[in-house]
Amino acid sequence: GAVVSQHPSRVICKSGTSVKIECRSLDFQATTMFWYRQFPKQSLMLMATSNEGSKATYEQGVEKDKFLINHASLTLSTLTVTSAHPEDSSFYICSAAGQGFLREQFFGPGTRLTVL
């Protein structure tokens, strides 16, 4: 199957700093990438959908100025958590969908963010 990577896998930062998470599709071109947030023992909550070269579409209740998404190429999307606070601590997961028969979503391994 298609491979999606995320970097970093784990990050700890101080309150007020910004953190960037990268999501890459390694062996296919991802026309659409998704960013999810998952709290412990809960389901995945879609935060935003990004299409290469256009602005991301955010789900209701997700602050676009706090969670900046850039999908600059067909293989890379980034999520920047700006001015992070302890309540932003969570597991962030990206997924990617390509064209044609690869329209299924393939998920990255996730990034655990801890804000002190």
Add this chain to the structure above:
Amino acid sequence: GENVEQHPSTLSVQEGDSAVIKCTYSDSASNYFPWYKQELGKGPQLIIDIRSNVGEKKDQRIAVTLNKTAKHFSLHITETQPEDSAVYFCAAALFGNEKLTFGTGTRLTIIP
């Protein structure tokens, strides 16, 4: 919007027995139903999916059934093994839209 319910939330099964997880969806327009397995600290992994033009799909020990009339679909795992222990999520979407609505998850534990 779509709403997906998943049951049970936890399931313990003796090794070698079968496990069944059930999901119901609300939007009759949904036509793509994937199942994901998530191990601790990892992202979800697609294990099987079904589209609304078929009623059943099987891949070795894993099968999924779909009842469009009742708007429910189920995951069946036969001959369970310890490595099947994980959290399983069902989801529903309109194929081509990719916006998945996830169920609440089932923590499956295989008892050796």
